[in-house]
Amino acid sequence: xxxxxxxxxxxxxxxxxxxxxxxxxxxxxxxxxxxxxxxxxxxxxxxxxxxxxxxxxxxxxxxxxxxxxxxxxxxxxxxxxxxxxxxxxxxxxxxxxxxxxxxxxxxxxxxxxxxxxxxxxxxxxxxxxxxxxxxxxxxxxxxxxxxxxxxxxxxxxxxxxxxxxxxxxxxxxxxxxxxxxxxxxxxxxxxxxxxxxxxxxxxxxxxxxxxxxxxxxxxxxxxxxxxxxxxxxxxxxxxxxxxxxxxxxxxxxxxxxxxxxxxxxxxxxxxxxxxxxxxxxxxxxxxxxxxxxxxxxxxxxxxxxxxxxxxxxxxxxxxxxxxxxxxxxxxxxxxxxxxxxxxxxxxxxxxxxxxxxxxxxxxxxxxxxxxxxxxxxxxxxxxxxxxxxxxxxxxxxxxxxxxxxxxxxxxxxxxxxxxxxxxxxxxxxxxxxxxxxxxxxxxxxxxxxxxxxxxxxxxxxxxxxxxxxxxxxxxxxxxxxxxxxxxxxxxxxxxxxxxxxxxxxxxxxxxxxxxxxxxxxxxxxxxxxxxxxxxxxxxxxxxxxxxxxxxxxxxxxxxxxxxxxxxxxxxxxxxxxxxxxxxxxxxxxxxxxxxxxxxxxxxxxx
DNA sequence: GCCGTTTTCGGCCCGACTGTTTTCAGTCG
Numbered sequence: 001x002x003x004x005x006x007x008x009x010x011x012x013x014x015x016x017x018x019x020x021x022x023x024x025x026x027x028x029x030x031x032x033x034x035x036x037x038x039x040x041x042x043x044x045x046x047x048x049x050x051x052x053x054x055x056x057x058x059x060x061x062x063x064x065x066x067x068x069x070x071x072x073x074x075x076x077x078x079x080x081x082x083x084x085x086x087x088x089x090x091x092x093x094x095x096x097x098x099x100x101x102x103x104x105x106x107x108x109x110x111x112x113x114x115x116x117x118x119x120x121x122x123x124x125x126x127x128x129x130x131x132x133x134x135x136x137x138x139x140x141x142x143x144x145x146x147x148x149x150x151x152x153x154x155x156x157x158x159x160x161x162x163x164x165x166x167x168x169x170x171x172x173x174x175x176x177x178x179x180x181x182x183x184x185x186x187x188x189x190x191x192x193x194x195x196x197x198x199x200x201x202x203x204x205x206x207x208x209x210x211x212x213x214x215x216x217x218x219x220x221x222x223x224x225x226x227x228x229x230x231x232x233x234x235x236x237x238x239x240x241x242x243x244x245x246x247x248x249x250x251x252x253x254x255x256x257x258x259x260x261x262x263x264x265x266x267x268x269x270x271x272x273x274x275x276x277x278x279x280x281x282x283x284x285x286x287x288x289x290x291x292x293x294x295x296x297x298x299x300x301x302x303x304x305x306x307x308x309x310x311x312x313x314x315x316x317x318x319x320x321x322x323x324x325x326x327x328x329x330x331x332x333x334x335x336x337x338x339x340x341x342x343x344x345x346x347x348x349x350x351x352x353x354x355x356x357x358x359x360x361x362x363x364x365x366x367x368x369x370x371x372x373x374x375x376x377x378x379x380x381x382x383x384x385x386x387x388x389x390x391x392x393x394x395x396x397x398x399x400x401x402x403x404x405x406x407x408x409x410x411x412x413x414x415x416x417x418x419x420x421x422x423x424x425x426x427x428x429x430x431x432x433x434x435x436x437x438x439x440x441x442x443x444x445x446x447x448x449x450x451x452x453x454x455x456x457x458x459x460x461x462x463x464x465x466x467x468x469x470x471x472x473x474x475x476x477x478x479x480x481x482x483x484x485x486x487x488x489x490x491x492x493x494x495x496x497x498x499x500x501x502x503x504x505x506x507x508x509x510x511x512x513x514x515x516x517x518x519x520x521x522x523x524x525x526x527x528x529x530x531x532x533x534x535x536x537x538x539x540x541x542x543x544x545x546x547x548x549x550x551x552x553x554x555x556x557x558x559x560x561x562x563x564x565x566x567x568x569x570x571x572x573x574x575x576x577x578x579x580x581x582x583x584x585x586x587x588x589x590x591x592x593x594x595x596x597x598x599x600x601x602x603x604x605x606x
Numbered sequence: 607g608c609c610g611t612t613t614t615c616g617g618c619c620c621g622a623c624t625g626t627t628t629t630c631a632g633t634c635g
Binding site (some may be wrong): 278 | 607608609611617618619620621622623624625626627631632633634635
């Protein structure tokens with residue numbers, strides 16, 4: 001784990017332990033916020049820590065937290081963390097993530113019920129002793145019991161957006177068919193395009209809210225109704241945790257994940273305010289509400305209200321919005337406009353600097369993508385022939401498709417091509433390119449970056465190819481320093497155009513390499529190499545924060561579907577969401593370029 | 607513990623639902 005991730009965990013734990021000790025909630029949230037901003041940092045925290053002023057410049061970091069952060073970077077520890085660990089049973093911390101168990105309840109269970117970990121919690125539930133504790137009735141205990149069982153079955157994990165998006169879309173269509181329903185949309189992290197999703201938030205307007213609530217809770221697939229009210233319902237459904245080619249043959253079918261769907265029914269005049277509110281992120285919302293307050297307004301999910309002259313913050317606190325004049329609520333854009341902001345695309349609503357934008361950024365869109373530069377055929381481990389691949393790409397309106405089958409080291413796992421087979425394959429690609437009209441078919445390779453950073457084919461052979469995608473496939477547990485050196489060597493190779501799925505991570509399955517992305521991005525900029533955003537739902541690699549680093553460094557990216565079969569082209573939207581989260585504009589994404597510009601870029605390395 | 611176009615002290619976003627309560631605390635998003 002990098003120093004940055006270790007620091008994030010340490011700060012989070014300090015906050016959690018303070019919370020369990022019942023300390024001031026603002027100190028608790030200061031630590032939680034610090035953990036988040038450190039986690040989001042695209043600068044090297046160890047570098048920053050050498051200059052106290054730079055640490056203090058981080059939003060939400062004051063003198064005390066700055067000292068703790070610097071001490072951690074210098075010594076690898078924060079004394080306060082150890083002191084707290086001596087006072088709080090370590091076994092309590094994981095219980096905080098059990099749904100329905102909050103800090104107050106856990107603290108009470110600890111101090112009055114002797115609970116110190118999961119086992120002791122289960123014991124007082126089994127013995128019935130828990131029922132004698134304050135606010136612990138039969139229903140509450142049953143909920144805790146269920147949540148524990150649910151967590152033990154692995155039910156609380158986030159799932160890849162690629163698995164969740166189709167489920168959410170199916171639910172939206174089902175809800176649209178309920179009588180009385182007017183508008184339906186999903187919001188939350190799904191709308192923001194995060195790579196993994198914890199639950200689905202759906203927003204609806206209806207002429208008959210009660211009917212909708214009943215219908216929603218009775219939908220096929222619902223395994224559990226968690227809450228049901230007039231405007232808000234929560235249910236749990238089952239979602240397969242894994243599908244497709246990433247499951248090894250001897251692996252048992254993974255358990256279905258219990259997944260939560262929240263439905264909010266709102267008046268149609270509040271649509272924009274509600275969509276804004278439920279899309280989040282929470283941090284973006286908090287920042288918006290603070291902005292509203294500073295302008296004499298208050299924002300909630302029903303609208304933006306102007307407080308009259310004398311009623312500023314004090315009036316807002318009375319939660320009496322009847323006295324305020326509604327100034328915006330119908331569309332998100334209306335709310336932003338009154339707050340003197342441009343429309344902020346959902347993907348960048350993370351309170352990572354988007355509130356200083358003067359105009360809406362023109363982020364890359366699915367329709368901008370005109371080329372695929374990473375595709376496999378039956379020559380290695382793909383399902384399509386060269387021609388089928390080219391026809392499919394042409395059907396999507398692409399001007400260019402690159403055939404990039406695996407290289408020789410991947411023979412065992414992906415039927416990688418020997419030198420001889422690649423030479424034959426190039427001829428086959430050239431032939432199809434001659435025969436087909438309306439699309440350029442390029443000869444390339446997804447060449448393995450070996451453990452030491454060397455490439456899997458000779459330079460002489462690579463020079464015959466139009467496109468070289470260099471990717472790591474093996475030795476994905478290397479330490480950070482080795483991984484950085486390995487990838488830097490590939491970036492500096494004069495014949496390489498693209499670094500494919502740079503970290504090799506698989507969502508929920510494999511951590512992958514943890515190279516210094518800042519160094520890679522700087523080198524990629526210098527050598528004009530594109531870093532790939534691999535769109536496969538299991539990869540989404542580069543991930544959003546890495547993309548942001550790449551954009552900050554001034555380098556270019558490519559959004560590649562890593563096509564193995566026809567359906568893989570449909571992953572494009574996932575990669576585009578990730579790119580947008582990283583702030584990618586079309587001019588910085590090589591496969592949105594015209595054929596002339598893209599081909600010129602490729603030829604510059606030949 | 608942080609922060610400042612009314613503040614260097616006194617604030618810190620807002621609302622729905624549940625369960626255990628006779629008016630609200632806790633959790634969640």
